[in-house]
Amino acid sequence: MKPLQRVQEQFSADIIETHAFRGDETAIIRPSSLLAIAKFLKETPELDFNFLMDLTAVDYLFYAGGRIQKEFRFEVVYHFFSLKHNHRIRLKVPVDEKSPEVDTLCNLWASANWYEREVWDMYGIKFKGHPDLRRILMYEEFVGHALRKDYPVNKRQPLIGPQN
Amino acid sequence: MSFLSSPTNFFTSKLNDALGWARKFSIFQYPFVTACCGMEYMATNCSHYDQDRFGAGFPRFSPRQSDVLFVVGTISHKMAPVLKTVHDQMCDPKWVVAFGVCTCTGGFYDNYSTVMGIDTIIPVDIYIPGCPPRPENVLDGLMKLQDKIQKGEQSRTLYDPRTKIGRPAELAQGYTIEGHIKHIESVS
Numbered sequence: 001m002k003p004l005q006r007v008q009e010q011f012s013a014d015i016i017e018t019h020a021f022r023g024d025e026t027a028i029i030r031p032s033s034l035l036a037i038a039k040f041l042k043e044t045p046e047l048d049f050n051f052l053m054d055l056t057a058v059d060y061l062f063y064a065g066g067r068i069q070k071e072f073r074f075e076v077v078y079h080f081f082s083l084k085h086n087h088r089i090r091l092k093v094p095v096d097e098k099s100p101e102v103d104t105l106c107n108l109w110a111s112a113n114w115y116e117r118e119v120w121d122m123y124g125i126k127f128k129g130h131p132d133l134r135r136i137l138m139y140e141e142f143v144g145h146a147l148r149k150d151y152p153v154n155k156r157q158p159l160i161g162p163q164n
Numbered sequence: 165m166s167f168l169s170s171p172t173n174f175f176t177s178k179l180n181d182a183l184g185w186a187r188k189f190s191i192f193q194y195p196f197v198t199a200c201c202g203m204e205y206m207a208t209n210c211s212h213y214d215q216d217r218f219g220a221g222f223p224r225f226s227p228r229q230s231d232v233l234f235v236v237g238t239i240s241h242k243m244a245p246v247l248k249t250v251h252d253q254m255c256d257p258k259w260v261v262a263f264g265v266c267t268c269t270g271g272f273y274d275n276y277s278t279v280m281g282i283d284t285i286i287p288v289d290i291y292i293p294g295c296p297p298r299p300e301n302v303l304d305g306l307m308k309l310q311d312k313i314q315k316g317e318q319s320r321t322l323y324d325p326r327t328k329i330g331r332p333a334e335l336a337q338g339y340t341i342e343g344h345i346k347h348i349e350s351v352s
């Protein structure tokens with residue numbers, strides 16, 4: 001049975017949407033169920049997703065030139081891989097603009113720590129329960145979040161030297 | 165040093181020449197390598213192109229013991245204070261080489277994170293553009309640097325992006341996509 005089917009059976013109420021374009025199995029889930037689903041993915045023996053390959057976010061402001069309005073501005077995207085079974089799954093969690101916050105996965109996959117710091121740095125999405133949520137790429141003096149679509153493309157915040 | 169630079173004294177001017185000659189063939193470089201240009205820098209340093217022919221084969225990894233700062237690779241705003249500190253720590257006389265177009269003008273990076281040319285923070289003596297520059301290009305720059313050292317010249321000025329003063333005219337434009345297309349059309 002495909003991992004996506006397993007998740008769908010187990011958490012049918014928490015899944016907003018699924019698709020599997022060219023075999024890339026994807027589930028868009030409710031934020032409240034993230035921890036439960038992640039734990040299920042990791043700890044079920046026949047799924048055994050022991051590898052968090054990627055964790056990033058998308059900002060849908062001005063999506064498709066502003067023609068498409070999404071209900072929630074951000075989406076946090078997780079890519080999981082099982083080294084044992086050689087299968088993958090992708091989870092997407094919609095995040096609201098007013099309170100951008102999702103649960104941390106640090107306790108399940110240690111690699112989530114730095115990924116989540118990067119997402120905080122670049123998109124300003126907080127991770128509830130993260131042990132050390134600081135900027136990871138930009139300096140502490142940097143104001144704003146550089147990959148948000150409303151960050152001005154020519155805004156510069158040099159530490160030393162002229163504004164260029 | 166005032167008696168050394170006195171222009172009326174024949175002997176001391178010859179001494180300056182001798183000092184310049186000695187300095188230009190014993191370049192102790194500090195490689196400040198941050199990005200992809202570092203590979204080309206290593207290629208230039210290895211036996212095929214062999215920078216050591218010019219007396220510049222021995223990198224020192226302490227700024228206090230070096231007299232040429234090779235800035236090799238993209239400098240981000242986060243890195244800029246470190247670069248400035250390293251430059252401040254070097255003893256006079258010192259020279260700076262901007263290696264690669266990222267350090268010369270910022271190159272194609274025009275974004276929130278990249279310094280648009282290290283000459284906005286520290287004075288630059290030799291610009292070696294290219295992404296990355298060919299080793300021949302680097303050696304050419306090195307020989308130009310040797311000329312400068314022989315003459316005892318050092319750059320002391322910074323580039324000001326508002327007035328656009330302080331950078332060679334060929335680089336002052338910086339990278340633009342229109343300029344790039346024009347260049348491609350002109351050479352093909």
Ligand code: SF4
Pocket residue numbers: 199200201202236237238263264265266267271294295296
């Ligand atoms: S000039 Fe090109 S090769 Fe050199 S650091 Fe910049 S991007 Fe890399």
